[in-house]
Amino acid sequence: MAGVESMEIDNPPEAGGESSKPKQSSGESSKKSGTYELPWIEKYRPTQLKDVVGNEETVSRLSVFAREGNVPNIIIAGPPGTGKTTSILCLARALLGPSFRDAVLELNASNDRGIDVVRNKIKMFAQQKVTLPTGRHKIIILDEADSMTDGAQQALRRTMEIYSKTTRFALACNSSEKIIEPIQSRCAVLRYSKLSDSQLLARLLTICEQENVSYTDDGLEAIIFTAQGDMRQALNNLQSTFQGFGHVNSENVFKVCDEPHPVLIKDMLQHCVNGNIDEAYKIMAHLWRLGYSAEDIITIIFRVCKNHNMAEYLKLEFIKEIGTTHLRITEGVQSLLQMAGLLARLCKKAATPDNLGQ
Numbered sequence: 001m002a003g004v005e006s007m008e009i010d011n012p013p014e015a016g017g018e019s020s021k022p023k024q025s026s027g028e029s030s031k032k033s034g035t036y037e038l039p040w041i042e043k044y045r046p047t048q049l050k051d052v053v054g055n056e057e058t059v060s061r062l063s064v065f066a067r068e069g070n071v072p073n074i075i076i077a078g079p080p081g082t083g084k085t086t087s088i089l090c091l092a093r094a095l096l097g098p099s100f101r102d103a104v105l106e107l108n109a110s111n112d113r114g115i116d117v118v119r120n121k122i123k124m125f126a127q128q129k130v131t132l133p134t135g136r137h138k139i140i141i142l143d144e145a146d147s148m149t150d151g152a153q154q155a156l157r158r159t160m161e162i163y164s165k166t167t168r169f170a171l172a173c174n175s176s177e178k179i180i181e182p183i184q185s186r187c188a189v190l191r192y193s194k195l196s197d198s199q200l201l202a203r204l205l206t207i208c209e210q211e212n213v214s215y216t217d218d219g220l221e222a223i224i225f226t227a228q229g230d231m232r233q234a235l236n237n238l239q240s241t242f243q244g245f246g247h248v249n250s251e252n253v254f255k256v257c258d259e260p261h262p263v264l265i266k267d268m269l270q271h272c273v274n275g276n277i278d279e280a281y282k283i284m285a286h287l288w289r290l291g292y293s294a295e296d297i298i299t300i301i302f303r304v305c306k307n308h309n310m311a312e313y314l315k316l317e318f319i320k321e322i323g324t325t326h327l328r329i330t331e332g333v334q335s336l337l338q339m340a341g342l343l344a345r346l347c348k349k350a351a352t353p354d355n356l357g358q
């Protein structure tokens, strides 16, 4: 979705995307604090495992690895912006300390990772001699490993075993199903889940304080609503809104994030609950004129409906209809008529005699 890029960043590494990280991010970034051009996602990237927010259980397992030094090959799987890459870098830093630069090879989706690279570059690195404290291993980080081709993954499985004396692999990916079985069985698979709203909020508040951001509560709420458990997106949206408007309130946030305003959607749903199709349609037509796609609108309708204050069974009916419409939209029927049809069905659900007693 447009608008996630921070506006005044000189050198935005595709802010918001999974591959948004400059290749070497070993924590020097924090030294440059004060230069506001630095994306906050980098400036506030934790450098120690204890600063990684959320997923406490998994992170504590990683901390044990960091302390004991007995690391298996690992896969961290989970949604974007939850700290997978960060945790792996923290782990590597904790294990290797000053040798971090020499003993870590980081390959992410922006590097070529075809079979040749796996055969040559990884092999070369694995063969290199680096003096490390006893019990420590060189680490090869394969970020966004789910975008590696099957062939390249196949080439990896034997390499992993051959060099297991000196080298450990750390893979990060969004879904572990895209990693071939033989590699999964050679690794400990750790799962990250989305961060909770309160975890996002706590982090946002800290950063707002450090950066002297002027904000309103509904502004931060809006950021959390749009980020959906993705810390990277939350920080990017915070920075974009602050740098674009100088003040973080919900109005500005939704301008930057270019999403239909949930308050409008909420009103629309309420009109449906009241069986008032005319008013509901007015809002839908308004959103349509603003240029939002059916996909954008239906996503927000679902998110708002989930938390809308209405009779439980009616909510279930609504969600069912919203789901059906979403399916049709993804199948290609993305017209205003389709959206109006949804509203009509919602109004009908709300107005059936069964529900009148409510």
Ligand SMILES: Nc1ncnc2c1ncn2[C@@H]1O[C@H](COP(=O)(O)OP(=O)(O)O)[C@@H](O)[C@H]1O
Residues within 6 Å of the ligand: 018, 021, 040, 041, 042, 044, 045, 046, 051, 052, 053, 054, 079, 080, 081, 082, 083, 084, 085, 086, 087, 172, 203, 231, 232, 235
């Ligand atoms: N759990 C977290 N705790 C603190 N900051 C986080 C966390 N997850 C993500 N971030 C922020 O988002 C940015 C991107 O995180 P990253 O680890 O690259 O996410 P991914 O899980 O997609 O690899 C980090 O630089 C950091 O600023």
Ligand SMILES: [Mg+2]
Residues within 6 Å of the ligand: 018, 084, 085, 086, 143, 144, 172
């Ligand atoms: Mg990542």
